[in-house]
Amino acid sequence: MTACNSQSPDTAGSPEASPGAGGSGSQTLVMATSADYPPYEFIETASGSEEIVGFDVDIAKYITEQLGYELQINNVDFNGLIPALQAGRADFVMAGMTPTEERKQNADFSEIYFEAKNTIVAQQGSNLTTTESLSGKQVGVQLGSIQEGEAKEIEGANVVPLNRINEIIQEIKAGRIDAAIVEDTVAKGYVESNPDLEFNPIPNAGESGSAIAFPKGSPLVSEFNTVLQEMKSSGKVEELVTQWFGDE
Ligand code: ARG
Numbered sequence: 469m470t471a472c473n474s475q476s477p478d479t480a481g482s483p484e485a486s487p488g489a490g491g492s493g494s495q496t497l498v499m500a501t502s503a504d505y506p507p508y509e510f511i512e513t514a515s516g517s518e519e520i521v522g523f524d525v526d527i528a529k530y531i532t533e534q535l536g537y538e539l540q541i542n543n544v545d546f547n548g549l550i551p552a553l554q555a556g557r558a559d560f561v562m563a564g565m566t567p568t569e570e571r572k573q574n575a576d577f578s579e580i581y582f583e584a585k586n587t588i589v590a591q592q593g594s595n596l597t598t599t600e601s602l603s604g605k606q607v608g609v610q611l612g613s614i615q616e617g618e619a620k621e622i623e624g625a626n627v628v629p630l631n632r633i634n635e636i637i638q639e640i641k642a643g644r645i646d647a648a649i650v651e652d653t654v655a656k657g658y659v660e661s662n663p664d665l666e667f668n669p670i671p672n673a674g675e676s677g678s679a680i681a682f683p684k685g686s687p688l689v690s691e692f693n694t695v696l697q698e699m700k701s702s703g704k705v706e707e708l709v710t711q712w713f714g715d716e
């Protein structure tokens with residue numbers, strides 16, 4: 469039932485891609501994420517250890533611990549996350565991923581555990597603050613994200629899909645693209661560390677929020693939902709929201 473039964477050796481991003489070999493006797497679940505999304509998931513380099521940390525990671529740790537699983541986290545480009553589930557390379561995905569109707573054809577989702585809004589990120593003073601202002605502009609988005617879908621709806625915008633959010637930010641700073649559509653909490657963090665940029669919220673055009681994704685038919689969905697519900701009613705989710713998103 470888990471990725472350890474069908475693990476292929478090419479699981480992206482991790483030197484120890486084969487879970488389940490540990491001698492502890494407990495089963496290892498493989499989580500795939502795209503660790504370019506602070507504060508949901510990002511690589512903590514300060515400690516020198518290159519560990520993936522964040523809001524999603526803490527939720528995943530809590531749930532798997534409650535259910536008695538070991539947890540292994542693999543870093544994959546966002547666009548490769550659902551394919552990783554389908555290929556049996558991951559047991560679940562947590563990546564601030566929105567449970568869209570389209571994705572639900574290829575994956576099952578938990579309940580939503582966090583809501584978000586979209587924003588436009590651009591250079592300070594560029595006046596790119598509304599979707600209308602993006603007409604004729606180069607607009608960066610993460611490949612395979614709902615933001616890519618939304619940008620394509622904007623009249624006259626030239627959509628530039630890129631793999632990683634940090635690449636998008638670098639392209640704006642370098643002036644090679646004009647703006648990007650990025651979720652509020654993530655935009656806030658990147659703008660705080662790049663004062664030459666600004667972000668402005670835009671109305672949500674469609675689906676939003678984050679949920680955990682699983683392979684179709686996975687028995688983990690209901691197990692995870694039970695713990696998620698408990699985390700919501702006990703205030704654990706709220707505690708993690710405050711810890712990672714601060715003054716929300
Ligand atoms: N919520 C958006 C979506 O589902 C973007 C998520 C991007 N996540 C990431 N880890 N880069 O498409």
